[in-house]
Amino acid sequence: MAEPLLQVRNLETTFFTPDGVVPAVDHVSLSVNKGETLGLVGESGCGKSVTALSVMRLIADPPGKIMGGDILFEGQNLLAKTEAEMRTIRGNRISMIFQEPMTSLNPVFTVGFQITEAIRLHQKLDRRDALAKAVEMLRLVGIPLPEKRVYEYPHELSGGMRQRVMIAMALSCNPKLLIADEPTTALDVTIQAQVLELMKRLRNELGMAILLITHDLGVVAEMADRVSVMYAGKNVEEGLVEPIFERPLHPYTRGLLDSIPQLHRDQVRLHAIDGGVPNPSQFPKGCRFHPRCQFAQDRCRAEQPVLTEVEPGHKVSCWYPLVAADRGVA
Amino acid sequence: MFSYAVKKVLLAIPLLLGVSVLVFMMMHLIPGDPARIIAGPEAFPEDVEALRVQLGLDKPLPVQYWIFLSHAVHGDFGRSIRSTRLVSAEIKSRFPATVELAVVATAVSLVIGLISGIIAATKQNSFFDTASMGVALLGISIPGFWLGLMLMLVFSYYLHLLPPSGRGGGLLTLAGWRYIALPALSLGVSSAASIARMTRSSMLEVLRQDYVRTARAKGLAERVVVYTHALKNAMIPVVTLTGLHLGFLLGGAVITEQVFAWPGLGTLVVNAIWSRDFPIVQGVVMLFATTFTVINLLVDLTYALFDPRVRYE
Numbered sequence: 001m002a003e004p005l006l007q008v009r010n011l012e013t014t015f016f017t018p019d020g021v022v023p024a025v026d027h028v029s030l031s032v033n034k035g036e037t038l039g040l041v042g043e044s045g046c047g048k049s050v051t052a053l054s055v056m057r058l059i060a061d062p063p064g065k066i067m068g069g070d071i072l073f074e075g076q077n078l079l080a081k082t083e084a085e086m087r088t089i090r091g092n093r094i095s096m097i098f099q100e101p102m103t104s105l106n107p108v109f110t111v112g113f114q115i116t117e118a119i120r121l122h123q124k125l126d127r128r129d130a131l132a133k134a135v136e137m138l139r140l141v142g143i144p145l146p147e148k149r150v151y152e153y154p155h156e157l158s159g160g161m162r163q164r165v166m167i168a169m170a171l172s173c174n175p176k177l178l179i180a181d182e183p184t185t186a187l188d189v190t191i192q193a194q195v196l197e198l199m200k201r202l203r204n205e206l207g208m209a210i211l212l213i214t215h216d217l218g219v220v221a222e223m224a225d226r227v228s229v230m231y232a233g234k235n236v237e238e239g240l241v242e243p244i245f246e247r248p249l250h251p252y253t254r255g256l257l258d259s260i261p262q263l264h265r266d267q268v269r270l271h272a273i274d275g276g277v278p279n280p281s282q283f284p285k286g287c288r289f290h291p292r293c294q295f296a297q298d299r300c301r302a303e304q305p306v307l308t309e310v311e312p313g314h315k316v317s318c319w320y321p322l323v324a325a326d327r328g329v330a
Numbered sequence: 331m332f333s334y335a336v337k338k339v340l341l342a343i344p345l346l347l348g349v350s351v352l353v354f355m356m357m358h359l360i361p362g363d364p365a366r367i368i369a370g371p372e373a374f375p376e377d378v379e380a381l382r383v384q385l386g387l388d389k390p391l392p393v394q395y396w397i398f399l400s401h402a403v404h405g406d407f408g409r410s411i412r413s414t415r416l417v418s419a420e421i422k423s424r425f426p427a428t429v430e431l432a433v434v435a436t437a438v439s440l441v442i443g444l445i446s447g448i449i450a451a452t453k454q455n456s457f458f459d460t461a462s463m464g465v466a467l468l469g470i471s472i473p474g475f476w477l478g479l480m481l482m483l484v485f486s487y488y489l490h491l492l493p494p495s496g497r498g499g500g501l502l503t504l505a506g507w508r509y510i511a512l513p514a515l516s517l518g519v520s521s522a523a524s525i526a527r528m529t530r531s532s533m534l535e536v537l538r539q540d541y542v543r544t545a546r547a548k549g550l551a552e553r554v555v556v557y558t559h560a561l562k563n564a565m566i567p568v569v570t571l572t573g574l575h576l577g578f579l580l581g582g583a584v585i586t587e588q589v590f591a592w593p594g595l596g597t598l599v600v601n602a603i604w605s606r607d608f609p610i611v612q613g614v615v616m617l618f619a620t621t622f623t624v625i626n627l628l629v630d631l632t633y634a635l636f637d638p639r640v641r642y643e
């Protein structure tokens with residue numbers, strides 16, 4: 001059995017907004033083992049980023065608050081840590097890269113300054129050694145002429161280059177866990193592939209675990225060992241990538257899989273799930289997916305299902321998990 | 331960076347030329363014959379004619395303007411009609427007092443404005459935020475002369491702590507500071523109020539940005555996040571505003587100088603206007619326009635210091 005690095009158990013993160021209480025993350029559990037890549041997928045607004053920011057303890061309070069649950073990292077509960085203790089973990093043992101490379105770097109500081117900040121803080125290197133390390137990191141992420149680039153400002157770099165800088169920054173202190181929140185969504189396709197390739201290479205070289213947030217199942221298939229599917233602030237399915245892709249148990253997972261364009265088939269098919277994600281302040285009773293589920297029955301409308309292990313390592317939160325007949329031949 | 335600065339300097343030249351035309355025309359646009367006005371109502375017609383020739387007012391306008399301009403670029407605006415001293419000498423004797431007051435008042439407003447604006451933004455909706463922004467609104471609305479009178483009443487009349495008016499011996503002496511305290515404070519407060527409000531809104535805007543989240547995700551202390559990452563971005567509009575205030579103050583804080591009998595350009599120009607002392611008015615307005623342009627130039631350069639993106643535009 002692999003050793004768990006990060007275990008999130010029954011996490012509840014709620015936003016108290018003027019328009020009402022938003023339970024953005026509601027009893028979410030997931031775990032990432034050492035050196036493993038977990039894909040966290042789901043439609044926009046299902047709570048992926050909020051889950052990640054909760055792990056970093058970077059939820060803005062107000063309006064957000066972590067109401068309950070545990071976040072165990074290397075056996076220690078991050079929710080019990082003081083802010084000062086969290087600061088020794090952030091950017092050091094857990095790093096995060098964000099979806100928006102264009103706006104995630106500070107426009108008024110050089111790339112070198114922004115990378116060395118974390119190095120000087122966590123590794124206690126002096127300015128010169130930190131800069132050398134920054135150059136080395138930029139070279140590692142495949143930026144040409146790194147000695148020159150460290151003195152440049154973010155606006156002098158392209159989107160792909162900036163995301164490489166973000167990766168260099170995140171990896172500069174050898175984190176045990178990298179949280180990548182849609183690291184390639186904002187990039188164009190060829191750059192996307194390069195950045196994913198880079199992350200894969202670095203993961204293998206540096207041996208870190210990755211929590212990879214995406215709504216692109218293609219990226220999951222490419223990168224992840226296991227996958228956790230979220231819907232409307234809840235887990236719906238979790239397991240190894242292959243069984244889930246071959247035999248999804250939750251109708252929502254199946255819908256997601258069906259909406260991947262099947263380019264290798266004769267005809268391109270886009271099977272989107274009908275309807276949209278419900279508004280978090282007014283989730284439906286019972287299973288939150290039932291209004292969009294073609295298999296919904298009375299029990300689904302009344303009672304909320306819980307995440308249960310139906311096959312070894314394969315968990316689903318559904319009263320009527322799909323059997324082969326339902327899945328049909330996609 | 332260098333070419334950016336050169337471009338800004340070159341752009342300032344047509345601006346100053348435009349101002350010089352206006353200043354020159356001032357004498358000819360007001361109703362009446364300038365020679366007559368300068369000579370005074372009791373002058374004999376022969377004297378008025380002599381003065382007209384002496385001042386070159388008999389020549390065609392473009393020629394007059396050319397003479398005015400070629401003297402003005404050398405800082406020569408003729409002689410004061412009232413005191414018959416050189417305009418440049420009159421200005422030179424008043425300018426240090428005005429600069430001193432403007433700089434101290436701006437420093438006061440920057441310190442108060444920045445600190446309270448930053449605290450208000452980082453503790454948004456707290457008691458301090460609401461209270462300081464309320465006070466700031468008051469500070470903007472209160473007329474400067476009234477505040478000056480109130481300060482004078484409290485600190486000079488009742489408490490006998492500070493002299494009520496006049497100027498001490500410059501900033502190197504204690505007396506200098508005792509004299510400048512009240513006028514600088516009464517000028518600084520309203521600038522402080524608008525700087526505080528600008529800092530707060532700019533800070534709130536910046537603190538929402540993604541790169542602030544990135545800075546926190548690195549494990550930086552909140553102090554570093556706010557005072558390094560956020561502040562340098564938030565300063566950009568504040569610099570512009572501060573430069574604007576400084577520019578205005580360098581033209582002479584007319585009313586405050588009157589209230590505190592501060593011997594600066596404001597007092598000089600008001601007296602000059604009353605006595606129709608054209609050369610003084612022309613000289614002061616030209617100086618005002620020039621300092622304002624220079625300050626704007628400095629603001630643009632400071633801007634480039636805070637924001638690398640503008641250097642390349």
Ligand SMILES: Nc1ncnc2c1ncn2[C@@H]1O[C@H](COP(=O)(O)OP(=O)(O)OP(=O)(O)O)[C@@H](O)[C@H]1O
Nearest residue numbers: 015017022024043044045046047048049050063280
């Ligand atoms: N600061 C906030 N204030 C109020 N509600 C918030 C805030 N941040 C997030 N939410 C709510 O939490 C829910 C989950 O948002 P989250 O950003 O985690 O979605 P996501 O799964 O990351 O979506 P995406 O794919 O678009 O990034 C959303 O409904 C959003 O409205």
Ligand SMILES: [Mg+2]
Nearest residue numbers: 048049050181
């Ligand atoms: Mg997100």
